[in-house]
Amino acid sequence: MTAPQQQKLKITGPVVVTANRLGDGAVVYLDVQGGWTTSLAAAAVTTKVDEARALLMQGLADDINAVGAYIAPVLRSPDGVLTPGNLREQIRLHGPTVALPGAAGM
Amino acid sequence: MYLYDDLDRALLDDRVAEFRDQVARRISGELTEDEFKPLRLMNGVYLQLHAYMLRVCIPYGTLSSPQLRMLAHVARRYDRGYGHFTTRQNIQFNWIKLDELPDAIADLGKVGVHGMQTSGNCVRNITTDQWAGAAPDEIEDPRIFAEILRQHLTMHPEFSFLPRKFKIALTASAHDRAAIRVHDIGLRMHRNGAGETGFEVVVGGGLGRTPYVGKTINPFLHKRDLLSYVEAILRVYNQFGRRDNIYKARIKILVHELGAEAFGKEVEAEWRQIKDGPLALDAATIADIASRFSYPDYARLADDPTELSQARQTDKRFDTWLGNSVANHKQPGYAIVTLSLKPEGAPPGDATADQMDAIADLADKYSFGEIRVGHEQNLVLPHVAQHDLPALWRALDALGVATPNVGLVSDIIACPGLDYCSLANTRSIPVAQELTRRFRDLSLARDLGRLHINISGCINACGHHHVGHIGLLGVEKNGEEYFQVSIGGRADEKAGLGTLLGPAVPYAEVADVVEDIVAAYLELRERPDEIFLHTVERVGVEPFKERVYATR
Ligand code: SF4
Numbered sequence: 342m343t344a345p346q347q348q349k350l351k352i353t354g355p356v357v358v359t360a361n362r363l364g365d366g367a368v369v370y371l372d373v374q375g376g377w378t379t380s381l382a383a384a385a386v387t388t389k390v391d392e393a394r395a396l397l398m399q400g401l402a403d404d405i406n407a408v409g410a411y412i413a414p415v416l417r418s419p420d421g422v423l424t425p426g427n428l429r430e431q432i433r434l435h436g437p438t439v440a441l442p443g444a445a446g447m
Numbered sequence: 448m449y450l451y452d453d454l455d456r457a458l459l460d461d462r463v464a465e466f467r468d469q470v471a472r473r474i475s476g477e478l479t480e481d482e483f484k485p486l487r488l489m490n491g492v493y494l495q496l497h498a499y500m501l502r503v504c505i506p507y508g509t510l511s512s513p514q515l516r517m518l519a520h521v522a523r524r525y526d527r528g529y530g531h532f533t534t535r536q537n538i539q540f541n542w543i544k545l546d547e548l549p550d551a552i553a554d555l556g557k558v559g560v561h562g563m564q565t566s567g568n569c570v571r572n573i574t575t576d577q578w579a580g581a582a583p584d585e586i587e588d589p590r591i592f593a594e595i596l597r598q599h600l601t602m603h604p605e606f607s608f609l610p611r612k613f614k615i616a617l618t619a620s621a622h623d624r625a626a627i628r629v630h631d632i633g634l635r636m637h638r639n640g641a642g643e644t645g646f647e648v649v650v651g652g653g654l655g656r657t658p659y660v661g662k663t664i665n666p667f668l669h670k671r672d673l674l675s676y677v678e679a680i681l682r683v684y685n686q687f688g689r690r691d692n693i694y695k696a697r698i699k700i701l702v703h704e705l706g707a708e709a710f711g712k713e714v715e716a717e718w719r720q721i722k723d724g725p726l727a728l729d730a731a732t733i734a735d736i737a738s739r740f741s742y743p744d745y746a747r748l749a750d751d752p753t754e755l756s757q758a759r760q761t762d763k764r765f766d767t768w769l770g771n772s773v774a775n776h777k778q779p780g781y782a783i784v785t786l787s788l789k790p791e792g793a794p795p796g797d798a799t800a801d802q803m804d805a806i807a808d809l810a811d812k813y814s815f816g817e818i819r820v821g822h823e824q825n826l827v828l829p830h831v832a833q834h835d836l837p838a839l840w841r842a843l844d845a846l847g848v849a850t851p852n853v854g855l856v857s858d859i860i861a862c863p864g865l866d867y868c869s870l871a872n873t874r875s876i877p878v879a880q881e882l883t884r885r886f887r888d889l890s891l892a893r894d895l896g897r898l899h900i901n902i903s904g905c906i907n908a909c910g911h912h913h914v915g916h917i918g919l920l921g922v923e924k925n926g927e928e929y930f931q932v933s934i935g936g937r938a939d940e941k942a943g944l945g946t947l948l949g950p951a952v953p954y955a956e957v958a959d960v961v962e963d964i965v966a967a968y969l970e971l972r973e974r975p976d977e978i979f980l981h982t983v984e985r986v987g988v989e990p991f992k993e994r995v996y997a998t999r
Contacts, residue, residue, distance in 0.1 A: 408480050439880065
């Protein structure tokens with residue numbers, strides 16, 4: 342496998358680094374302080390390849406708090422609000438698009 | 448029911464202790480994710496889109512009521528109050544926390560249930576007919592042989608690192624309810640001309656990226672030779688199966704590339720060396736395993752008791768349900784009852800903890816404490832006295848598991864898809880939900896007759912779309928969800944792969960397309976009892992293609 346720092350990164354818009362939290366698999370984003378947050382609004386965002394790669398390396402270096410860091414696209418509205426860049430990321434952030442059975446769905 | 452012995456229990460206790468230690472070391476950072484991942488996978492723990500998923504094995508789809516109650520407990524205590532029954536006769540919990548997994552697995556171990564060999568390149572849960580031991584046309588209980596295989600292949604050192612995962616299915620009835628021809632090894636029990644019992648051995652079936660219907664390499668294998676022959680197949684696969692390319696690693700590719708005949712010859716050569724060794728099954732060994740299955744102490748009852756005919760006359764809904772969800776039992780006065788986990792608008796195969804508990808209670812009251820899981824993602828109460836059917840139906844109806852749609856258009860098989868699965872291209876569940884709404888009219892569904900819709904959210908085909916009468920495969924096109932539609936597949940004794948109709952259709956149009964296909968069928972069928980599949984076989988796919996694409 343090619344190491345992440347050698348992989349070609351293609352970025353067409355704003356991106357964040359996301360992963361799953363070790364303890365419960367919850368979706369987390371790398372924030373500007375280098376910690377992990379469940380809030381997309383608090384994620385570190387970049388549109389530059391070098392910065393994205395640096396963020397990814399930072400995310401991957403933390404193997405205890407988060408698992409499987411990768412770069413994910415986001416959309417930024419004119420007033421700066423971030424939303425996930427594709428359906429997969431939307432579902433990761435907001436959960437299943439269907440009501441969960443039983444009490445879980447209430 | 449099969450009674451586990453001390454060996455099974457000791458194995459599970461050891462495994463729980465080991466896993467607890469591994470989780471602690473992962474949380475402390477002593478183990479990296481790369482080191483930990485294969486260890487968790489060996490216990491059925493996956494990391495999905497937004498949580499850990501625990502896959503629990505239900506050997507040959509048989510559950511006791513205490514086991515089902517334990518699944519309910521795990522769903523309630525460690526998860527979000529529900530579980531998902533899969534096409535592999537397993538159950539998956541979607542939201543378990545890493546540090547609680549050892550406790551959940553320990554609780555499951557108390558009733559002999561675990562997640563071992565539900566992942567990785569080993570022999571997975573051995574599946575069989577969910578009516579085993581109850582079906583009228585069955586030769587012998589296939590679970591006895593599934594159990595013999597399970598014991599031999601659990602933690603088998605030689606077969607723990609096969610080129611790829613390996614799935615075995617058995618049936619002992621003329622009608623194949625276990626889809627054996629689309630498994631790595633399919634075993635069909637039958638009798639030869641001399642009246643002896645044995646197995647037709649089918650290899651190299653499978654769905655996924657490269658689907659194949661399996662090929663028969665031995666039309667009759669004496670049951671004495673089952674273990675040695677399966678061992679020989681696995682050895683040949685282990686030696687020649689490709690390890691260089693994950694997409695070519697399944698045994699189906701090897702069988703296809705070598706040819707079934709040449710593959711069979713390799714197996715024969717291997718088998719000749721071991722067939723008379725310790726793996727030969729003598730009658731005493733088979734009897735010993737059989738004796739560990741407990742069978743119901745049936746009462747002597749007659750078929751069609753008066754309670755039943757009265758209830759049929761007085762309650763139309765009961766009569767409809769009976770006609771749809773209740774099947775004949777080998778024992779007079781008893782019946783096999785299928786519980787539909789496909790109510791309108793619900794995710795196929797999901798059951799809440801409360802439902803599981805209630806079903807366990809009903810199994811105790813009406814079905815000798817036994818529950819089965821079928822690959823169609825429904826549950827079964829296998830041994831119900833016919834005079835109890837009206838009372839059972841009322842209870843099942845109140846629980847929401849008596850929708851009379853078993854085998855009909857709304858009895859949809861669907862994988863979890865993009866709502867849960869990290870490998871998915873598209874969602875499956877909302878498509879299934881929409882289709883159950885479109886076909887909510889059960890009298891229309893009955894008029895349509897047997898019609899299986901199968902949905903997979905990616906090419907891995909967990910929803911068995913290739914063998915759906917109508918198969919839907921989710922693909923991604925420019926970041927959008929699309930579905931390829933195929934028709935004419937089937938998973939039974941005449942298993943065959945569906946034919947692709949044409950270009951993929953957008954997510955929003957899938958339900959319309961299925962409605963178009965169904966409308967075309969209604970126009971094309973010769974008689975009301977010509978089922979969809981037979982119409983497709985008779986007229987081919989062209990008329991359906993024209994209908995679907997004429998306006999698109
Ligand atoms: S078919 Fe694909 S999307 Fe569906 S459960 Fe299997 S891997 Fe996931």
